[in-house]
Amino acid sequence: MWTLPKGKTCEVYCVSSHGRSEGLAAQGDGELREDQEVEVERSSSCCSWRRWTLGILPFFPFTAAIALTLHYLTPPSYSVFLLGGSVEFPNLSFSLELSDSSSPQFRLQVQALNHYFSKLYESTPWSSYYLHSGITAFSEGEEGLSVFYWSKFSAPDNVAMEMQRSGPERLQRRLPGRHKVQRESRNEQRYFMETDEDTLHLLGLDAEDFESEDKLEKMKNQNSIQGGKWQLGFQAISFDLYAKYGNNRTLSLVSPKKPYYQWRLRVPSGHVVRLVVLTLHGATPGSCAAHKLSAYDFLLPLQNKIIARWCGLPVSGSSPVMKLTSSGNVMLVTFSFSRQRDGAIFKAYFQAIPKAVCGGSISSWNGSISSPYYPSFYPPNIDCTWTIRVPVPGYLISLTIMTLDIQNSPSSDGCEKDWLDIGGMKLCNTVSDSSKKRVYSSPLSIHFHSDESLTHQGFHLLYQAFSPEGTCPRQFRCGDGRCIPLRKVCDGVKDCSDGRDEAKCLSCRPGEVLCANGQCKPQSSQCVSPSMCGDSSEEEGCGVKCYHVCPNKVCLPKTSVCDGVSDCKDRSDELNCTRAYFKSCSSSSYKCANGKCVSKVNPECDGVKDCFDGSDELRCSCGTRPRKRTKIVGGSDAVMGSWPWQVSLQMDRYGHVCGATLVASRWLLSAAHCFQDSDAIKYSDVRAWRAYMGMRVMIKGNHGASTRLIRRILLHPQYDQFTSDYDIALLELSSPVFFNDLVQPVCVPAASHTFITGTSCYVTGWGVLMEDGELASRLQEASVKIINRSTCNKLYEDAVTPRMLCAGNLQGGVDACQGDSGGPLVCLERSKRWFLAGIVSWGEGCARQNRPGVYTQVVKFSDWIRQQTKGQV
Ligand code: ARG
Numbered sequence: 001m002w003t004l005p006k007g008k009t010c011e012v013y014c015v016s017s018h019g020r021s022e023g024l025a026a027q028g029d030g031e032l033r034e035d036q037e038v039e040v041e042r043s044s045s046c047c048s049w050r051r052w053t054l055g056i057l058p059f060f061p062f063t064a065a066i067a068l069t070l071h072y073l074t075p076p077s078y079s080v081f082l083l084g085g086s087v088e089f090p091n092l093s094f095s096l097e098l099s100d101s102s103s104p105q106f107r108l109q110v111q112a113l114n115h116y117f118s119k120l121y122e123s124t125p126w127s128s129y130y131l132h133s134g135i136t137a138f139s140e141g142e143e144g145l146s147v148f149y150w151s152k153f154s155a156p157d158n159v160a161m162e163m164q165r166s167g168p169e170r171l172q173r174r175l176p177g178r179h180k181v182q183r184e185s186r187n188e189q190r191y192f193m194e195t196d197e198d199t200l201h202l203l204g205l206d207a208e209d210f211e212s213e214d215k216l217e218k219m220k221n222q223n224s225i226q227g228g229k230w231q232l233g234f235q236a237i238s239f240d241l242y243a244k245y246g247n248n249r250t251l252s253l254v255s256p257k258k259p260y261y262q263w264r265l266r267v268p269s270g271h272v273v274r275l276v277v278l279t280l281h282g283a284t285p286g287s288c289a290a291h292k293l294s295a296y297d298f299l300l301p302l303q304n305k306i307i308a309r310w311c312g313l314p315v316s317g318s319s320p321v322m323k324l325t326s327s328g329n330v331m332l333v334t335f336s337f338s339r340q341r342d343g344a345i346f347k348a349y350f351q352a353i354p355k356a357v358c359g360g361s362i363s364s365w366n367g368s369i370s371s372p373y374y375p376s377f378y379p380p381n382i383d384c385t386w387t388i389r390v391p392v393p394g395y396l397i398s399l400t401i402m403t404l405d406i407q408n409s410p411s412s413d414g415c416e417k418d419w420l421d422i423g424g425m426k427l428c429n430t431v432s433d434s435s436k437k438r439v440y441s442s443p444l445s446i447h448f449h450s451d452e453s454l455t456h457q458g459f460h461l462l463y464q465a466f467s468p469e470g471t472c473p474r475q476f477r478c479g480d481g482r483c484i485p486l487r488k489v490c491d492g493v494k495d496c497s498d499g500r501d502e503a504k505c506l507s508c509r510p511g512e513v514l515c516a517n518g519q520c521k522p523q524s525s526q527c528v529s530p531s532m533c534g535d536s537s538e539e540e541g542c543g544v545k546c547y548h549v550c551p552n553k554v555c556l557p558k559t560s561v562c563d564g565v566s567d568c569k570d571r572s573d574e575l576n577c578t579r580a581y582f583k584s585c586s587s588s589s590y591k592c593a594n595g596k597c598v599s600k601v602n603p604e605c606d607g608v609k610d611c612f613d614g615s616d617e618l619r620c621s622c623g624t625r626p627r628k629r630t631k632i633v634g635g636s637d638a639v640m641g642s643w644p645w646q647v648s649l650q651m652d653r654y655g656h657v658c659g660a661t662l663v664a665s666r667w668l669l670s671a672a673h674c675f676q677d678s679d680a681i682k683y684s685d686v687r688a689w690r691a692y693m694g695m696r697v698m699i700k701g702n703h704g705a706s707t708r709l710i711r712r713i714l715l716h717p718q719y720d721q722f723t724s725d726y727d728i729a730l731l732e733l734s735s736p737v738f739f740n741d742l743v744q745p746v747c748v749p750a751a752s753h754t755f756i757t758g759t760s761c762y763v764t765g766w767g768v769l770m771e772d773g774e775l776a777s778r779l780q781e782a783s784v785k786i787i788n789r790s791t792c793n794k795l796y797e798d799a800v801t802p803r804m805l806c807a808g809n810l811q812g813g814v815d816a817c818q819g820d821s822g823g824p825l826v827c828l829e830r831s832k833r834w835f836l837a838g839i840v841s842w843g844e845g846c847a848r849q850n851r852p853g854v855y856t857q858v859v860k861f862s863d864w865i866r867q868q869t870k871g872q873v
Helices: 036-055 062-073 104-112 114-120 157-165 168-173 180-184 197-203 213-225 789-795 858-868
Strands: 078-089 130-140 145-156 186-193 237-242 248-254 260-266 271-280 291-296 306-310 322-325 330-337 345-354 360-363 366-370 382-389 396-405 419-422 425-427 437-441 444-450 458-466 475-477 483-485 512-514 520-522 646-651 655-664 667-670 689-693 706-715 729-733 760-765 780-787 804-808 824-828 834-842 853-857
Touching (some): 078 157, 114 145, 130 260, 145 157, 260 271, 306 322, 330 345, 366 382, 444 458, 655 834, 780 789, 789 804, 804 834, 834 858
Antiparallel strands (some): 078 186, 260 330, 382 444, 396 437, 419 425, 419 444, 646 689, 689 706, 760 780, 760 824, 780 804, 804 853
């Protein structure tokens, strides 16, 4: 039973000027009627008041004058106010009939819940002010039936004010404690409701219950004065809609006849409502007072749940005006007009879309991140956290803010409503063009927060990992660290955000020289007589004249001629050499230890003694796989012991960084570019490295692998980080490694060794499995074919030097990739021994069509290797 507290009985009724509360008669279908006894008690107490008033009647008019004066001087002490809320009953279930407030099922369910609401505020500080509640809608809850309701209170002004001021958290905390009715309900939410005209009309409540008399008087006068105003009726026109997943349901309004319309939208639990507004005519720009369309993240018109509000947006063209998303499976859309106006049109549809999960941990070279449902409005009440990591240590992250449209905080400092936190900096306002691009270290943490109201389009970010080194190997480095292919430099299109690629272009492209007369000539014409420029201006700084010019006009210095390395395509630089030790030997013939040459192709270690001194069959305990009895991108897991010369080069802090190849018990071959310092990491420091041999699965602890520290890193003195030419390094281990089934050296080919175009060879490593991927945990192997250098040079715009070798698949799909660098490309020879043909060096992207892998061509370094290792290899 509900009883009025002593001493307050009459006040509820006495104060009628500010907040009258006679509205006990049911106004809506879902109104919960009060206990009859309560009404009796109330009426009787008020009757005594009336009797007392009658008793003093004879003293009128004098008394009346005093009473009236007092009446106007004493401020009214009571206000009527509303709380709006929702609650879920796990033991009840939702049915479509329950969404129709005129159905018998709706009425019965309201009655059945009467007991819950009569007890709801029983032991709360508000119990003495509570009047009654009304249920406005049902929806499908997470576990049962969700009920949306309002509760009406009449309380002293100070109590009402305090309730109004307390935020939602406080209101929830003030919920009944361990109350009986609490046990049957879940997910309580309760908020203070504005009792403005719009809200009351949408709820179907009588505004007179809430207004002071003078205000009412004013409203009446206004209505009578301003022609064309609506004749106020209390009921809004309501539509209750439900959309199953995959269905679109339409909302439309043409020539509205009433001042208030509302659509209560529902979708199945686990989904959210996507509202697509197609047309919106008839709103007065900028004037929210005239009429407005509002969308709420709740089935009651609560101010704090407004997702978006339009007060006169442009009429749509072909694309939707707006796409909104709710945070749960309901949305309320209301349209209100203060004046009748023909031709007001609103057309929209809604659908159920699965609830988005946002955030996550990303390890990638580049990608994008956007707010949930972007470019639709993000939902209210959501938090997402992303962590971006670059797949290989030492890279930085360049982040570009493409769009940032989130709820602006009214306070200038700090973002209190919605925000995007990038690496510890909160953003909620538009960013200037200059600060749209930022650089962060890896890992980068991004957090997005949206509060429970007002949403916007959101944000869209692009990120890219880039090497902080001063250079981009074989590529051009923009001001923001991004690398672009050289062919994009000086091509008339700005590819760098700072335009650096087109800044110093004079008129020549890379690979060309600028003659004094302003003409551009191919670089290969430099230092060649006769002068291509015609004025010899390109010969400046040539120092020495060309000693030899290949048929394709490549100019060679004296040191490259007859050095055992064919630099010209036709090998003309190695023919007719007069040096004694090459006498009677061509560059393609194998040279025995005694200086004699054999004409047989690849005679070394083939089991046949070809040199008189037998030197071609010495040092041949290499290139076998004792254990083998039977990302790399597009490769597959290698079987244990398949590639016993494969080495993982790891750094204490970063784990696997590069591959290497075991060529002798204390020597490894790798790529010089693996040891170039970056701003952040000293890759050249021998102490930072550890070599792991006999390893297949990359796990912490590296069980079973032989580990060695590095004593020396010998970079090739001609290594050029801009062109990746001479990308080779020898590493001397701190102590020799013992060979076994899993640890074996590969054969290093003689300088004369030829690997024929089209031969299938294998590249192996733990590099990333795709361009944007992560390092492989198991050793990968991939079969790639040797590609003819001139074909490769056409694909790479002459970036492939004579010290390089291309291998891959021109269709793409198979290749080495980041993290495979320094690792082996090996080919099986007739002798059934594996020879090291190449060292993973570079490539544009990975496994792209017509962008094969480029390797350091080992045969060009056979002599250098032998010299440096003092014949140990
Ligand atoms: N430079 C890369 C590394 O440091 C290897 C690139 C190989 N790329 C290719 N497409 N084959 O690991």
